[in-house]
Amino acid sequence: MPELRKNVLTDEWVIIATERAKRPEDFQKKAAKTTLAEQERVDSCPFCVGNEAMTPPETFAFRKEGTSADKPGWRVRVVPNKFPAQEIHEVIIETPSHQKSIATLSPQEVEEVILTYQQRYLSAERNEKIKQITIFRNHGQTTGASKLHPHTQLIATPVFSQKFRNQEKIALNYWQKEKKCLYCVLLKEELEKKERIISETENFVVFAPYASQSPFEVWIFPKSHQSSFGSISEEEIKDLTEILPKILFKFYSELDNPDYNYIIHTYLSNTADKEAKHWFLQILPRLTPIGGYELGSGIFINIVRPEAAAKFLNDATI
């Protein structure tokens, strides 16, 4: 019979119902897949090099010395979203190449992407009206990506969502009772149990959460206690530069480039009660659809045991 598991960070339940699934390997042939583009450059793509005039003017870029804004020569380029969902809504174009993916970029390229995340995050925070900043990546059409060209988005809102308010309350309650960060405790337990760990570096742990809401969900937790992504150190960026593309490349090669989202869950740098809060990165492969039960009840049904998902990803020797 399926198992009910509780996500201690959100108090939300998930149902692990493996009777519905085949083996993890069967996902290689199932569900939505993204096919990488054949061309390095597409004339009609506003994110491709040479098409800089098709976007609003850039707000930031890593570019070759001596090249001008909104002209070729960039390696990472940030522009306001043409159809902004909020006043601050930026597109971080990760590479000039139309056919790459963050899973296949070089470490140097990924490092500049992460540095850009931090730079834009800190820039958005400077606006005093902002209460919540979300950095997220939609990979594949079923996940909300309207453009194939590799990009990440940042949306900042003057409101704090109910979802975050709930998580914040749970973290604060735990702190008041235990005088410990709930996230640090959870990480310690995962490292002791070992059964859901995918990889570990000096600064990060990559693991399949106990109450994964979807098959192959992965969390990347910084080991040092910090409430905001804004305060990520240079050394941590170097580390993240290694492990993020590594796990995404495992998805790419072992699960046949599945659609996925990743999201940086973070509090603002000036948040109160920093001792109780901890940022992390969540990767959500979209191998099964989100149905009426999930949307209606708030309970997700996951057909792959997180322990099996971790083992499958660990066995992938790439």
Added chain:
Amino acid sequence: MPELRKNVLTDEWVIIATERAKRPEDFQKKAAKTTLAEQERVDSCPFCVGNEAMTPPETFAFRKEGTSADKPGWRVRVVPNKFPAQEIHEVIIETPSHQKSIATLSPQEVEEVILTYQQRYLSAERNEKIKQITIFRNHGQTTGASKLHPHTQLIATPVFSQKFRNQEKIALNYWQKEKKCLYCVLLKEELEKKERIISETENFVVFAPYASQSPFEVWIFPKSHQSSFGSISEEEIKDLTEILPKILFKFYSELDNPDYNYIIHTYLSNTADKEAKHWFLQILPRLTPIGGYELGSGIFINIVRPEAAAKFLNDATI
């Protein structure tokens, strides 16, 4: 600039960002669509008449007098889900016909479907371990439907979800302050404003909620205050039998049979504080994907103003 709206029932924000959309009419040609089957009966479909042996034994049916369980002669048939997500997980097969949809069934047929919902709901409630019951319909593959044959599902859990706990708390807080049901107040306001009403009968109001989380979201509210779907009256069932297929047929004809979910949001019959709680039916067309921003932040981006959605559905004269 996009507008932030708050759903007062959940305290969750949505972003209404119409700059991203074309006109409502443009949805007719966009996004995931379900094509109705060409055949009335499919040999390999376990929900088709004649294939009763392909499912677990039925737990309930409306059938022709004199016919036996698990044989042809049924009009609505209920079976346990072959791959249950929980101990109580039933499939309500709405019609023997493979090619119909609840939007195209006759009033008599729909009435028996709703009667079945109530009968199975009350049956599930009898199990004392159960804390939450969700009746939901997935229409189309992108919404989680693994079978095309028209069916609804019921899942009962021994846990109460965080999502519901949050809604319950908000309703109770409102009651304590105002001595009024928040849902009844919201309904009264909608009826006074009129700008989001789609239809009204003696017992129900169909409207586009102010903070719709997705394009063309529709709520069907019972006018009389009742906390549980289990206590729906015969007269109300007759009314719902009229309006539910009517609004679904509008989607079918005006939006080209879009994928959608509907969910009955309800408390158990024996819930405490009944005066503060109100059941309703939520219809969520799935015309735009759920992306990383929605999953990460809990804030949905909706590209159609609910007022425009209501007008569009009202102008549809069918």
